[in-house]
Amino acid sequence: MDYSKFLSERSKLRQPSATRALAPFLHQKDLISLGVGQPNPDTFPYASMSVTLKTGETLNIDEQLFSRALSYDNTQGLPHLNEWLCQLQKIEHNPPVDFTLSIGTGSQDLLTKTFEMLLNEGDPILIESPSYTGCLSFLKTLNCNFVDVMTDAYGIIPEQLEKILEAWPESDPSGRQNQPKPRCLYTIPSGGNPTGATSTIERKRAIYDICHKHDIIIIEDDAYYYLQFTVERVPSYLSMDVDGRVVRCDSMSKILSSGLRLGWVTGPKPLIERINLHTMGTNLQPSGIPQVMAYQLLAHWGHEGFFHHVKNVAAFYRQKRDDFVECLDRHMKGRATWAVPSAGMFFWVRLLGGINDSEDLIMNKALKQKVLGLPGVKFMPHESKTEYIRLSYSNVSKENMDEALRRLALVIDQEAEVNGLKIEDLGRSDQ
Incomplete structure (x- = not known):
């Protein structure tokens, strides 16, 4: 796919940070760095860290990982945690096309960066009605044109989505005849906030086919994915993404701790790289200590232990x-x-x-x-x-x-x- 047509003008202007671009080299042991103003960890007062679980087990944070977590690191997150989550996505979703992944300060951080990447001021966005108030509040700052898609107890109604897109621009709520067709759809497909609705696999396939037909990027906000009450979880949009048109946001807030402020975004490399460029210019990276806390626990559990926990x-x-x-x-x-x-x-x-x-x-x-x-x-x-x-x-x-x-x-x-x-x-x- 040609992803350039989906990018906002603001996103197209983002360039790599000269210092952040060097982050992947900082932990190369045979390299002597004179290029980055990295604080000397010898001045940090923290020596070690351990975490006690409710099972009574104590996790002693690896000394080298702890030291690494105290310093600047990769924009896309601690490599150990990033790799663990990539493997999780392969096990759980098995995406049909290549993907990459980036960790953020909660999924809300990554969602707002995704919106800024895809939307110019005044652009239309397909959005569930009702929808998550946190994202609505942010999207209003972009002066977006909300194109409401009707929902019921099973989420977005595919026929309503198709009707809007087939009738565009007549179905444009702004009434502007030259308004471009929406480039993205924002959806909360599992345990929706506020409706509690979960889309069926049949609906997801129908919606994906409509987005394929009309060349729409799907922003899959799935913070409640692992809180499905059925024996088998309904497969994700990521799992059926043969085009590379899904940007999926997951969260640790509902399954490990909301205070960790950790989420991850999965999708096509050109789009995830744009999100990373945004992070380089704003909050630099997700916090190291929450990442190493999460990684040590997940590594201790393994993927089977994680599935047992959720x-x-x-x-x-x-x-x-x-x-x-x-x-x-x-x-x-x-x-x-x-x-x-x-x-x-x-x-x-x-x-x-x-x-x-x-x-x-x-x-x-x-x-x-x-x-x-x-x-x-x-x-x-x-x-x-x-x-x-x-x-x-x-x-x-x-x-x-x-x-x-x-x-x-x-x-x-x-x-x-x-x-x-x-x-x-x-x-x-x-x-």
């Missing part, structure tokens, strides 16, 4: 999901409708009771009852009012789930009464 993590959240469903059934039937997610941490709940705008109810009335959710407007690309709210079950006990939903039900009842409705008149939720 299986347990997914089982943990599946139980949380089941507990939340029980509490929803007890308190919210007749007051709301919802689909049960098969991955992730979220329910996308449609409020009944004549509620058309959930923001006031959640941010004012529910807060007075000491219960917190997120109003759906925060996830709408065009900030349109909605009766939906996002509720998360990830970090709350079953007892507190039950009490929170009891309080929320009370608020909905009060709002329905104001609207001249009674809950018994609303009917039962259709599961």
Whole structure:
């Protein structure tokens, strides 16, 4: 593929940093470097590091790796960790075409760099509606033209995506007749935030075929991929990428630690290299200490140990999901409708009771009852009012789930009464 046509003008201007370009040579033992202003590690006060696991095991960080982690290193991440993750991608996804990988300060860091690489100011971007508020906030700073793609309980509806692209520019929401066709699609295919939706393999194949037909880059934001509750995980877009049109972002936040701030991006070498050029000019590299902490644990486990761990993590959240469903059934039937997610941490709940705008109810009335959710407007690309709210079950006990939903039900009842409705008149939720 000719990737130059996908690059923003800003990305095309990025050049390698003269000093960062030397980073791969810094650890070559037979080379004497006079070229880089590397601080002398003899002045650093740290001597060693060990980490205690919840199993009671102690991981002593390799002395040389620890020393390396204290200094500047490769833009694309600690080579040991990068290689481990590359092997993970081959085992889990087996991409059909060559790929490369770069580590970042969380997947959000890599997503924002991907957006800047692909989008000029005012460019259209195909985006799920609703979508992740963190990326929406960043994309608004690029003055993007959001092209909403309708979703349901299984994510993007392929027919809607095809309809938009076939009818372009008539389907351009900006109404500008000379607006270029979108070059990229942003999607959260597993346990979507906020909807909890997980795309089926059939839908992914249909969407990939549409993107192939219209020459669209797929930005696969899959932070919840390993939190799928089914026995077999739904294959990724990366696993079917015969064209080299997928840029995939993974995260350690949901499976190791959110405070490590580590993520990785996988995709065609020309695009990943552009992301690396961005890193060279901004934060230089991902932090060394979190990387070496993650690598020592992953090397200790091996890939089979990692898969065992994520299986347990997914089982943990599946139980949380089941507990939340029980509490929803007890308190919210007749007051709301919802689909049960098969991955992730979220329910996308449609409020009944004549509620058309959930923001006031959640941010004012529910807060007075000491219960917190997120109003759906925060996830709408065009900030349109909605009766939906996002509720998360990830970090709350079953007892507190039950009490929170009891309080929320009370608020909905009060709002329905104001609207001249009674809950018994609303009917039962259709599961």
